[in-house]
């Protein structure tokens with residue numbers, strides 16, 4: 797089973813994945829967690845370029861690098877685990893590309909991005925996607941004071957577009973579970989567990 801977590805920076809994905817990890821450990825359920833971009837030696841090197849290379853990056857280069865990192869993670873780790881019947885949890889997947897590079901940057905047409913997502917994921921799709929929905933202003937209050945990386949320095953207007961992109965995706969895909977991420981971490985965790993248990 798493949799579960800992805802999505803949302804804008806500061807929505808609380810990492811916090812929720814940590815809580816889910818503890819919950820699954822208590823239940824003795826086997827699982828694997830990877831972050832995107834990242835999760836393999838090559839993908840972590842690409843992550844470094846994407847987040848910490850402050851030279852101007854062409855939007856198409858950015859789109860292709862996120863996709864390249866994904867392709868390597870899928871073939872090296874995710875697909876073999878899924879084929880073995882294991883649970884994989886992804887901190888971001890290709891919906892991030894559609895929301896950030898598609899709706900946010902306008903790096904390419906949406907149809908092209910969807911095709912590229914299919915190519916880079918080798919046809920693998922999530923079973924369930926938890927979209928932690930929060931408005932960009934509230935999210936930026938949570939990350940205020942953090943050292944901003946290249947993507948996080950993209951400005952409010954960009955994050956408004958990314959957020960509305962996620963909203964559109966959530967309306968189009970049945971696998972999306974929209975969670976009100978302005979709640980407390982414990983309330984969000986309960987919502988996630990309820991949905992996950994009913995899915996299972």
Ligand code: Z5A
Nearest residue numbers: 805806807808809810811832862892893896938947980981
């Ligand atoms: N990106 C892309 O553009 N295209 C792609 O295809 C992919 C990614 C795959 C990856 O950054 C960047 O790459 C990301 C999207 C882009 N850029 N942006 N911007 P990352 O992996 O370094 O980080 P992130 O995924 O954006 O988020 P994060 O830093 O891991 O944050 P988070 O997971 O959303 O939130 P958190 O760390 O759990 O919480 C943030 C803070 O809020 C922290 O102080 C918490 O204690 C607090 N928090 C958490 N939950 C709550 C609640 N419920 N209430 C109050 N405070 C809370």
